[in-house]
Amino acid sequence: MMKHIKPLLLLISTILSSVPSHSMIDIVNPDNNLQSMGLISPLLTNLCDFNYQQALHYQPIQASHYQPIKAEKPVINDQEELHRLKMLSKFADERIMFKNVQSFPTYSELDALDDSNKHDTVQTLAQEDAISILYELYIHNLTGKYIPRDEYKSIMYLRKLNEFHQHYYPDRFEEYIYALLMAPFGYPESITKSSPNIASDEYGLILEALLLHAGSESVKSSLLTRDLIQSDPSCSDSLLKIIEELGDNSNPTAIHNLINYYRELNDVSNQLEYWEKKAKIYPYEPMIWN
16 A cells, blocks of 8 residues: 555656656656766665665765766856856845844834835835845756856755745645756756756656755754655654654644655554644645646
8 A cells, every 4th residue: 555655745646647747756866867877876775765875865065975967167158147157146145144044024013114214215125126036046047047057056045945844834845846957947958958968857756855955844844744654654754753853843734744654554552643633733735727
């Protein structure tokens, strides 16, 4: 029965006909192109946490396993746009990166100030603007269209986006992942030219790894849940312990996955009831696909 459980949080790529048809399970296998090119070290398939380790072995932080993509020049030579993005990066370094994004006031909070206080907010950056800037810099550093591609910086901005999302919208993980996964496909030419050895249908794997290195607990839960489903039963206890720790730390993705896991087992213990109670405190909202 266990082999029939569908991982709840496969990173989207089989859902849409407009993107390549490879699912994340299809991509994460010993024969994928990244491994054959030596970009990701082969792993033993009998590891309990094979999918998690596969993503972990994509290491832009530790180049002994993977040489991160850090190009010398952008795909398109547009000096005006290059200058704009460099200034935007400088602005982010000076005004955003050393703060928690959730500490910035929202548009509505700024609008609520009376006229006597508004002169103090002229230099205040709205939360929505900070997120927009981080997102733009994440995308451009990942695709390398107008600035040289730099995955180090892309992870840096993604980490800030993760912090914001996990603080405000931990229940909307699928929606967040969908937006991140689809964004690079708006730059198909840049993807191809900035990383000619990596097929666009491998971006799901790359995004998983980037998110994991940027500290996403939801991605960690998703990967370990997939391992729980696919691994030998002897692995169940060790994997469940880690996923349950994430659930007890209030991660809605882990809680939702555990509920589905115990339902599939026709659980007669109190585990299903325990996680269903947790879900009422930390709800999870799966996307509704049209």
